[in-house]
Amino acid sequence: MKPFVYNSNPARIIFGTGTINHLPDEVKRLGIHRPLVLSTPEQSSHAAQIESLLKADGIEVAGQFNKATMHTPLDVTLEAMKFVTELNVDGLVAVGGGSTIGLGKAIALRTDLPQIVLPTTYAGSEMTPIIGQTENGVKTTQVTAKVLPEVVIYDVDFTYSLPVGLSATSGINAIAHSIEGLYAQNGNPVISLMAEEGIRALAKALPIIVENPIDKEARSDALYGAWLCGTVLGLVGMSVHHKLCHVLGGTFNLPHAETHTIVLPHALSYNAPNIPDVMKRIANALGQEDAIEGLNILLTKLKVKRALKDFGMEETGIDKAADLAVKNPYWNPRPLDRNGLREVIRRAWAGEPAM
Ligand code: NAD
Structure with missing residues (x-):
């Protein structure tokens, strides 16, 4: 066998059906008190479902930001950052594919806020330290452990609606x-x-x-x-x-x-x-x-x-x-x-x- 180096990225993975129900405990485990829920406009119903679940457990949700967009445009990130500051957000819950996860990563890059991610496509961004961002039509990519989510909850129930x-x-x-x-x-x-x-x-x-x-x-x-x-x-x-x-x-x-x-x-x-x-x-x-x-x-x-x-x-x-x-x-x-x-x-x- 050839010599090799094996690295692993820190992440806690919860996998299964109905695993969304672990979310309130995971939010509390990370010491988050005012999470911001992120999604695309198309998945605002998923975001609403998550907000209700958290509120039912007594967690004070800071709000939802439903404007995640493909390739993480800077203007969208800056708009979300205003919410983060004005609403005293202390953690992120992203539900969606690579576009929403990218927005969460872009906020984490600027704030170091903890992230819990519920992936709903198969693109895999939730497992990578890679962040691509677009400004004036030019996409640049960075690799930094700062953008790795702390917790990834894979819930099969959220994938049935993927076209x-x-x-x-x-x-x-x-x-x-x-x-x-x-x-x-x-x-x-x-x-x-x-x-x-x-x-x-x-x-x-x-x-x-x-x-x-x-x-x-x-x-x-x-x-x-x-x-x-x-x-x-x-x-x-x-x-x-x-x-x-x-x-x-x-x-x-x-x-x-x-x-x-x-x-x-x-x-x-x-x-x-x-x-x-x-x-x-x-x-x-x-x-x-x-x-x-x-x-x-x-x-x-x-x-x-x-x-x-x-x-x-x-x-x-x-x-x-x-x-x-x-x-x-x-x-x-x-x-x-x-x-x-x-x-x-x-x-x-x-x-x-x-x-
Ligand atoms: P996407 O996140 O752009 O989603 C495409 C559309 O499908 C969106 O409207 C979304 O809301 C909708 N959708 C997603 N899941 C759904 C579901 N379960 N039910 C109904 N609608 C659903 O697509 P993607 O392919 O996951 O992500 C692409 C983006 O992610 C690109 O910008 C790509 O560069 C980035 N990406 C980054 C990495 C990384 O490591 N940084 C890895 C892979 C992809």
Whole structure:
């Protein structure tokens, strides 16, 4: 076995169905007296449910802030910060996906307030020390333990309402974390176990969810897989797939989970010649002979869109993205080659199957 370093992030995880009922005790355990509940406008009913639960337990909720927005725009964070100061907030409860969790992290970055997070997608932000923020259309990313939530409550009940299309793409977003975790330069055997199990759980659950979004076991398996994949994302470095998605999302304003879904088989195919053992592990986790074919089969079952052009990216963007993808070099199992990456982006743009 190769030598390795294993780090873990401090977090308390509560997983199950109906686990929301642990929230009042967790708020008290952290010594929070005036929590602010965060959500998007679309999930204000989830925020209201949480506020009622806390109030029923005698906790004085400072208020709700329901304006979380994708990519954590600075103006929204500053507006939320006004609430935090004016309402004497001493802790945060975020209910939602990466957008809401991002807002909680942005507030924690500025205040060090404790955070309790109830994730409702499979994106995994709750498990990472990563915060992306957008100012004047430019997204910058920082890594700091300050933004890690103290407590994560995974409650399967909050995921039944995640629309089928987003369930599928968010699940593939999670699988992408584990795939890149399996070949991370700073990977280790424990992370690889988590990654393989995360892929296996999601690959089994997602096709069932697409047919029946309220299947209890599949929703539970998917959330479990998302936790594992998020843990992988939080602990080891990502490579060309995540870099490409960051470039494409940021430059062409493409949706996060859908972009990951389209790019993943192509990015993996680019790395495949340099990672034969990992390809076998991925295939095994997908329950197929071949990893790329396994991903193609899974994406077909999930009925997801396969072309970036379907999301409004122009053909002229292919060269721009290829230039940006090699601009700031980073570690990848296969050296970065502009022509090879241009072909990855072109195929993803056109929606051709990965080979
Ligand atoms: P999202 O949080 O933007 O959610 C998409 C929409 O679905 C929102 O309207 C949301 O309210 C709604 N929604 C979420 N869960 C729902 C549910 N259970 N029922 C009904 N509606 C629900 O989507 P996302 O993909 O989770 O997050 C994307 C954002 O997170 C991006 O900005 C991305 O960069 C960021 N992200 C950050 C990290 C990190 O480590 N920092 C990791 C992953 C994603």
